Amino acid sequence: MRTVYVNGDYLPETEAKISIFDRAFLMADGVYEVTSVLGGKLIDFAGHLTRLERSLDELDMKKPAAFDNLLDIHRELVRVNEIEDGLVYLQVTRGSDGDRDFVFPDRETTEPTLVLFTQSKPGLAQSPQAEKGLKILSIDDLRWGRRDIKTVQLLYPSMGKMMAKKAGCDDAWMIEDGHVTEGTSNNAYIVKGNKIITRQLSNDILHGITRAAVLRFAREAQMDVEERPFTIDEAKAADEGFVTSASAFVMPVVEIDGQALGDGTPGPVARRLREIYLDESLKTAV
Ligand code: PMP
Numbered sequence: 413m414r415t416v417y418v419n420g421d422y423l424p425e426t427e428a429k430i431s432i433f434d435r436a437f438l439m440a441d442g443v444y445e446v447t448s449v450l451g452g453k454l455i456d457f458a459g460h461l462t463r464l465e466r467s468l469d470e471l472d473m474k475k476p477a478a479f480d481n482l483l484d485i486h487r488e489l490v491r492v493n494e495i496e497d498g499l500v501y502l503q504v505t506r507g508s509d510g511d512r513d514f515v516f517p518d519r520e521t522t523e524p525t526l527v528l529f530t531q532s533k534p535g536l537a538q539s540p541q542a543e544k545g546l547k548i549l550s551i552d553d554l555r556w557g558r559r560d561i562k563t564v565q566l567l568y569p570s571m572g573k574m575m576a577k578k579a580g581c582d583d584a585w586m587i588e589d590g591h592v593t594e595g596t597s598n599n600a601y602i603v604k605g606n607k608i609i610t611r612q613l614s615n616d617i618l619h620g621i622t623r624a625a626v627l628r629f630a631r632e633a634q635m636d637v638e639e640r641p642f643t644i645d646e647a648k649a650a651d652e653g654f655v656t657s658a659s660a661f662v663m664p665v666v667e668i669d670g671q672a673l674g675d676g677t678p679g680p681v682a683r684r685l686r687e688i689y690l691d692e693s694l695k696t697a698v
Contacts, residue, residue, distance in 0.1 A: 415492045416529040417485055420478065422492065425529065434525055435506040435517070440565040442505035442525075443467040448658050449490055449498050449530075450537055450690075453697035456658065457483060459621035463562060464504070470561045473506050474519045476526040483698065489530050497536040499659055502528045503564060537661065537690055545666030545678040546582040546655065550644050551575055553586035553593045560615045569596040583655070585668070588616070591641040598657035599623040600665075602642055602650035602673075603681045609646075612639040622656040622689070629688045635681070644668070652679025654686075661693075662686035 414425045436442030445460045461482060468475055478485060486500050505525040509517035555568050572584040573596045585600050586593045593611065594600050599620040601610040608630055613619050630637050647653060651674045653665030662685045664678030673679070 414529060415489065416527070417489060418527050419523075419525060422488065428527070430525060430527070431508040431510070433508040433510055433512060435508060436503065436525065436564055438512050439514075440563060441471075441473075442503055442564040443471065443473070443562050444501065444503040444564055445562065446658050447486065447500045447502070448536065448661075449495050449500060450694060450697060452490060452496055453694075454483075454486055454490070454500070455693045455697050456621045456625060457486065457698050459624060460502075460658070463619065463621060464502070467562045468504060470558070471506075471563075472516070472519075473504065474524050476504055476524045478526055485528055487698075489528055493530045493532070495530050495532055496534065498533040499531040499536075500528060501531065502526075505564075533659075536659070539660070539663075541582070541660075542663055542686060543678065545664040545682075547580070547667040548595075548653070548665050548669070549576040549579045549581040549584045550587050550592075550669050551584045553588040555586070558615055559593070559617055560613075560619055562618060572596040581667075585644070585647070587644050590643050590645075592644055592647055593617050595655045595657075598655035598660060598663070600647075601654050601656070602647050603652040603654075603679060604646075604650050606681070607636045607638055608681065609638045609640065609642050609650075611641050620656055620658075622658055622661065625693060626656050626662060626685055626689050629692055630685060633684075633688060648673075650674075652682055654679075654682035656689075662689050 416425045416428050418428045445464050447460045448455045507522045507525045509522045576584040594617045648668050648671040664682035
């Protein structure tokens with residue numbers, strides 16, 4: 413049985429409890445981070461911590477008391493749960509003042525809720541999916557307008573993933589005004605004539621930690637990067653595509669709405685970036 417962390421305590425998962433009045437349960441008033449673990453070490457941890465702080469600030473949510481100990485808590489959970497490869501999920505919510513109200517509870521008297529748990533994923537970096545590539549379905553982007561904040565409001569992305577599965581695809585790319593915003597749980601890229609194209613940062617997309625690292629490595633390797641919106645038609649006519657996220661790293665896209673990209677197999681740019689990302693991020697893993 414897993415050991416999880418709840419508000420200062422390490423507990424067996426069956427003994428962990430949260431109030432039914434918790435703001436995340438009633439109003440999705442919570443933010444989260446997912447950090448991957450490879451060889452028992454945390455990948456891009458500093459980036460995830462910085463983004464967590466930003467999400468909390470943007471929602472005027474108090475930092476949990478244990479904020480400065482988050483690295484130790486992550487490491488302790490990885491250790492006690494014997495995670496070699498996998499994920500650490502972290503969630504902070506606005507907590508509970510013992511009732512339901514649209515007005516935020518008093519931040520002086522209501523402590524945020526802090527929960528962390530691990531997921532074991534042996535061989536996470538050797539995913540067979542990376543050899544096959546993803547088939548993508550395009551869907552409307554019906555999410556709210558602050559997608560830069562990593563909230564637990566994941567119902568539409570979850571529905572999008574189900575729409576994709578039902579259509580025989582692996583994942584969905586979301587479209588707004590004809591342009592791709594991002595994947596259900598990843599940032600989206602196309603490659604055309606050796607140019608890597610991905611939407612620029614704004615409130616429209618999550619500022620992916622993996623995105624930041626991959627674009628830095630791409631530029632260091634003298635690859636051409638253009639940050640701008642691209643249309644779904646442009647994507648279908650691209651040479652290749654890929655997505656990035658903390659749990660999938662760099663994952664090739666081989667098909668969009670039944671249209672094969674290039675020869676329909678993972679492209680050279682996606683393959684190379686996956687290799688570089690895994691090599692480089694392991695060097696700075698903690
Ligand atoms: N966009 C969305 C909507 C996501 O949910 C995620 C993963 N949490 C990402 C992008 C990728 O972000 P990261 O690389 O930080 O995992």
